[in-house]
Amino acid sequence: MKRVLQRPPVGVARTAVLIAAARATEQHRLHPLFHDPLAAGLVRAAGSASDLNGVRTLAGDHFVLRTRYFDDALLASARPQVVLVAAGLDTRAFRLSWPPGTRLFELDLPELLRFKEDVLRDLAAEPSCERVVVPCDLRDDWATALIRAGFDPNRPAAWLLEGLFMFLPPDVGEQVMYLVSALSAQDSTLALEHVNREFRDLPQMRAVHERFGTMDARWQSDVEDPVAWLDGYGWHATVTHQVDLAARHDRAVPAITDPRKVGDARIWLASATRTA
Template sequence: MTPPTGLPSGVSRTAVLIAQARQAESDRPDRLFHDPLAGPLADAAGRIPQVSEAGRRAADHFVLRTRFFDDRLLEAAQAGLRQVVLLAAGLDTRAFRLGWPAGTRLFEVDLPELVAFKEKALADLGAQPACGRTVVAADLREDWPAALREAGFDPAAPTAWLVEGVLMYLTPEDGERILDRVRELSAPGSRLAAEHVNRAYIDLPQMAPAMGRLAATRAAWLSSVEDPQEWLSPYGWRAQVTHQADLARRFGRPVPAMADPEIVGSARIWLVHAVR
């Protein structure tokens, strides 16, 4: 059922939880980032109560993940890349809150219903981006590259890609198709940042309640990856993996329970960055 705010159900609703986590982090005196739009967007979409322990653990993950990908995108910008694409952008606000160099053009790709909701909410808030920002309404399972090109994307320019929080929701075939299309659109020097999980993570007993709720809202996890470097190599990417335990130590935070090897064993949430 579509919420009365107009935000689509299913996978799109998970964007609300992520926005809520970004707001909570922004309210901390020792925050890892500042996102003044996160709370208002969550309010406009209709907040989701954090009633489960899994939900609270996920919030810790979302915070570290957000900072990790913020840093990777800004590194790409500092290296001279001026074209950025966020696939399945959700309620992402990086176009508004990061310090982009002059000349940066950022494209956000997501489902038409989510794009329509977000654009109205941002207009109501009077939000102004910190870079050139173009939204592209397209389903990643369909011909989104054509829509991206029509919106002004230049495949000859090196691009910083972000594929955050979506690949596990897609079938392996759809995920491979996305990587194929990203490869075709990526000039030498392009960079990729992405998230995925391994099968052991999906099968964790403590994740069973969350997996059940996701499936009930048409947002089941449908794919996994066992070796991110091997996974991305055939598409022309030289990848590195960062463990959340290392991120947590770097930022002086507790290791999220959902990523702590002492708790989850061999289960992994992969945070990956790669260069072409």
């Protein structure tokens, strides 16, 4: 009997399909910045992401560049525990070469993770580390769920918060940062993405906000100085500009992050180590 797949993601969880679609498209390039053989299957199972084509046209190059940035940050970090907060349809547990003994936790909404697990099972995907999924809502007590799932706050961890903070109300974003920091032993690392107010207010972003608004995935947060923000939580952070990232990988600067086109509007890509 054919198994019925879980319902494809809706609402804010559907934004994960958009990112997976950008990663799938990158696989058609001659020299992709990363290999993600599962992305296309996940997008296919989600139906179509064509209603989000406008967003992908605008920001697809950025999604690709940021994927490589965070791949490199996580692999360089090489911590025994990795936590992908709001993992979405991220397949790093399967496609990156992790040091032996790595335990990787994926946090996201229960409906999203049910769908993802179903599709990955159908694709016969095998993780390259110990992978633990933690269905939760980041507005609730996710820290307890993470510890119950086997996370050890006394061991260093590498945290990733990619494509998340802008979707959270400011108080929830602060609570997430507070808990991440409280759970981080010395030598932990953190990598994150956020945006500043100027970026949210870009005229180019109006159509994106409208589209996300109809999906119940409104942007609600921004940060002016991510280094100072992270410092306040006990992290020493450095920000990498997309201009440097693009040069490093011999790619054009994504137009949506090109200072000649967007001025001081910024999508922050930051990496940090625990100082407190």
